[in-house]
Amino acid sequence: MTVLTEAATAIYIENLRKTFSEGKDAKSHYILDNVNLQIHEGEFFILLGPSGCGKSTLLNMIAGFIEKTDGQLSVNQTEIKQPGRDRGMVFQQADGALFPWLTVQENVEFGLRMKKVPKKERQELSSHYINLVGLSGHEHKFPKALSGGMKQRVQLARVLANDPDILLMDEPFGALDAMTRRTMQKELIRIWRETSKTVIFVTHDIQEALLLGQRIGIMSVGPSSKITTIYDTNLSYPRDITDMNFHEYYRKIQNHFDE
Template sequence: MTDASPEENTKQSIISIRKLGKSFVSGSGKGAVRYQVLKDVDLNIQRGEFFILLGPSGCGKSTLLNLIAGFEKQTEGELLVDGQTIDRPGKERAMVFQHPDASLFPWLNVRENIEFGLRMQGVSRGERKAVSDRYIELAGLTGHERKFPRELSGGMKQRVQIARVLANDPELLLMDEPLGALDAFTRRIMQDELVRIWTETKKTVIFVTHDIQEAVLLGGRIGIMSIGPDSRVFEIMDNRLEYPRDITSREFNLMQKKLQSIFQDDLYFHL
């Protein structure tokens, strides 16, 4: 377990965050109140890693992810991708949302949804098909190419969303509790599928969750966020368990208990 500090090695970092803060103003005039969501966040994300942001609901995990995506602007501090300041969304960063219904086009079938971004870029039909063929197979969608979102289960819709994101070849996948709306059985299958897809594509993944078991199952490093307001990444835990991970193994359960003990410690609530 290591502290998240400015002294972390930045040589291979794709994302570098220094003294980042984010606040919101609620109300107006004399009744306006400033709410500090994030404060003094220091973090490096290494190229090609599967990084977990773990913490309870309301601690600012999704806010931090939205800042990295460029959907919002920080109030203080520095946020860089490949050494460049993040001030807007970019094609090198792609978001996978919790609810795929909000991002898939219901009037397009599976293949058309996956090819949508490529079509907007003017990619030829033949090249689009070659790319969509690859990610249809990678995401386990073979045989479902002509189905529309309404004809798919929640897990299959999420596969389509992930395949569509990958088809645009981003460097960084930002995943905001993408499995949170799935039933337990489907979620477990999709967790294994995410590891498989990440292993094959070598993309950098930042994955938000409040589920400790999911964090241990997926993450190479786990950034633990304090309770808001003034939330920060106060510790980073290295997870050296080999993939694929066995949730029944002694090593897995020891790792899970180590994380659980942090959230059960009274000191956690006074950070």
């Protein structure tokens, strides 16, 4: 059984709203309306919902890339106004996130170089995280020589090397084939359990949500999307898709969307 221990609130969201308008004189519409959520330190939280419901918008607001319209949004009791080193983003497409002219090791060390971390320490940290994501032996390869799954591992290692408190993951395995995706899901759970990071993971796949998350927040169809229900998934890791309890959670969540 997965049990959330008493932990401080890492992310606090209350009555959060985000509007958009298509032109200067166009009427504003709500992308997100009255979103309320608390995420604990060290928790693996899933944002689950159909395409276009505002999942990525909410994640980008937590990252500090998009400004809120109204409401409260804070990380570790500090209001979010801009991106910060306490939050690391892993995108769906690694190709756009990695520098093609840098090797695996150089990509992982990039943020550390920007922070002027000494060379020896950079090398030690990059080696640690390259090993953590299972890429030892590939340090001197360029992104064009890597598979899709390996590129995502590089992106994850680079984020981890900067040691953020929170990992924000926007459908990071969506472009991978089924076998690679399953491998990466297992690896992510292993890394999360080893590092105790707070993880917010966006997906529209119910099975993926149940394989990964301690809690699953269901988002309504947009516009004016909100989190309507939160499921506590009391399933032990590693999770088995053939388990009857797994199927019962799947049925409940699928029925939620069917309704």
